Amino acid sequence: MAQLDTLDVVVLVALLLGTVAYFTKGTYWAVHNDPYGNSLAQANGIRTGKSRNIIEKMEESGKNCVVFYGSQTGTAEDYASRLAKEGQSRFGLKTMVADLEDYDYENLDTFPEDKVAFFILATYGEGEPTDNAVDFYEFINGEEVSFSESTDENPLNNLKYVAFGLGNNTYEHYNSMVRNVNAALEKLGATRIGTAGEGDDGAGTMEEDFLAWKEPMWVALSSAMGLEEREAVYEPVFDVVEEPDMDPNEDTVYLGEPNKNHLEGTSKGPYNAHNPYVAPIAESKEIFTAKDRNCLHMEIDISSSNLSYTTGDHVAVWPTNAGKEVDRFLSAVGLDSKRHMVISVKGLDPTAKVPFPSPTTYDAVVRYHMEICAPISRQFLASLAPFAPTEEIKAEMAKLGDDKDYFQENVTNRNLNIAQLLQTMSKGQAWSKVPFSMFIEGLHKIQPRYYSISSSSHVQKDKVSITAVVESIERPGAPYVVKGVTTNYLLALKQKQHGDPDPDPHGLNYALSGPRNKYDGVHVPVHIRHSNFKLPSDPSKPIIMVGPGTGVAPFRGFVQERAALAREGHKVGKTLLFFGCRRKSEDFLYQSEWEQYKKDLGDSFDLKVAFSRDGPQKVYVQDKMKEVASEIDELLKQKAYFYVCGDAANMARDVNSLLGDIISQQRGIPASKGEEIVKAMRASNQYQEDVWS
Structure with missing residues (x-):
């Protein structure tokens, strides 16, 4: 009988392992052996084996400050990273950044009194939480919130927190996410430190709102936690190691692929915000007749992807930086000669998340993963000042970082991106003293761009249509014209499809064939985002x-x-x-x-x-x-x-x-x-x- 029981156990274990392997399609093992497998795990709707208990995570990693973020486009995540870094370098806080969807919240009632939580929360759409904050938002605003231990009226009376919201005053529910979360936390007994800050993208003041809020916040936090400010010295979050003996063409080196399946050429669904589908462009055409403006109509074929959409949804296009801007950036920071050098990037702290797969190359990081054409952060300029090529440039950079009016006049009004500014400041001299890790930490991760689908799923379920004006922004007196990263990429794809001898009239030379020239024909990486913007179910309704x-x-x-x-x-x-x-x-x-x-x-x-x-x-x-x-x-x-x-x-x-x-x-x-x-x-x-x- 004992033998039979043992055999039963063996058979059951084998069946269980087989079932896991079948339903995860091998992704569990891929995740645990792939340095960037987490994106693949999320793409397939599974979790890695990491703890979802934030208190446990903070204790085991020796942290006393967690910065949670709810982000849709990456800005809130960027602010969270900046606050964590500043808290550590200026005040000696032991900080970690945390994606809200990576943790559970039932145990916030056990949050230690000597620790602090930050909530950096973007409001999405009509007052909704961002995709990664939905579970947290629904939990904290539940009618009967149930915590792990406390049954008090004020279960979160130990929780000290800081809050900042990212909103847009052109929407009716301006900054409702941070307002509602703040109200919920206070109702549950938590203690807010400082004011709940609000940034306004609608007024174009988000960055300045953030900078104006954080200084008095640090004063209030220092007082509440007994912190002492020290001279801020750059401490890298990531270790960047050059691998001169590695061939960039080795099949283990990521050259822009978002995860291991794409690297190995076995990309499969489900396709989503962590895992794009490289879709063929079935048709593309110009639909303006104006000579000075372009508007594209594109039909993107999703028939082989298992992707589906309903009328009113959005299609997300994963952009690639223009070669012209990649060249400019690598030249500005003195890495042009090393662009194809293999580098390994890892977090110097177990809670630091590298925003792209590694090993990779400088070129791949700048081309596929860094938002190098975005507006510049004044705070980031100030952090670059100590690494300026000369003392004169250092002083000028510090002034730009400190004086918002001077920054507005000399940076914002001149339409400068980071590389254009660096080259202008140094008159072409390379900024080779800046650690590459600083750019990884200080520049946004490039994000998908969302477009309203201009077709009906009832009429063409296997193809999504895009209608997009190609962006080109000029300012009087500005030395550069801002070219929309994604729409100009789409324009170049359209011109390639039509056999134009000069695929890009602006000389931006996009890598249209993708990493390792894997995008045969004319393809674009996409995923679908479902929307609440819908027709009435009854077509007789006006x-x-x-x-x-x-x-x-x-x-x-x-x-x-x-x-x-x-x-x-x-x-x-x-x-x-x-x-x-x-x-x-x-x-x-x-x-x-x-x-x-x-x-x-x-x-x-x-x-x-x-x-x-x-x-x-x-x-x-x-x-x-x-x-x-x-x-x-x-x-x-x-x-x-x-x-x-x-x-x-x-x-x-x-x-x-x-x-x-x-x-x-x-x-x-x-x-x-x-x-x-x-x-x-x-x-x-x-x-x-x-x-x-």
């Missing part, structure tokens, strides 16, 4: 859409879907679209398509177009809305869904205000009542926005 410029993108998908449903015999409600552009002859997007949809939908479809530069007076979508105010109000009485897509700072805010005015005027009620009705529409999802700043 809808009103406002989308000037490329804000019309999701509405092309909406109308495309409704036209298909009408052809199939479904009853389709009134479909009213307000579109705006400069001139009918230059940028009237999808003009012929709207004519076809009109034939399909008949009187159900109505398009109102505002041309801002075709007449003696500028006409905008708001003007067209005023012309049919009574029809808009009548449709709203029929419970029409109202959608806005486009620029948040001006258009979306104006449309929101105008809608309240239309309702109040048409119904003869006070303006405040009209505003309340619009707010109620928002709360019930009858009013939806897909906007950007």
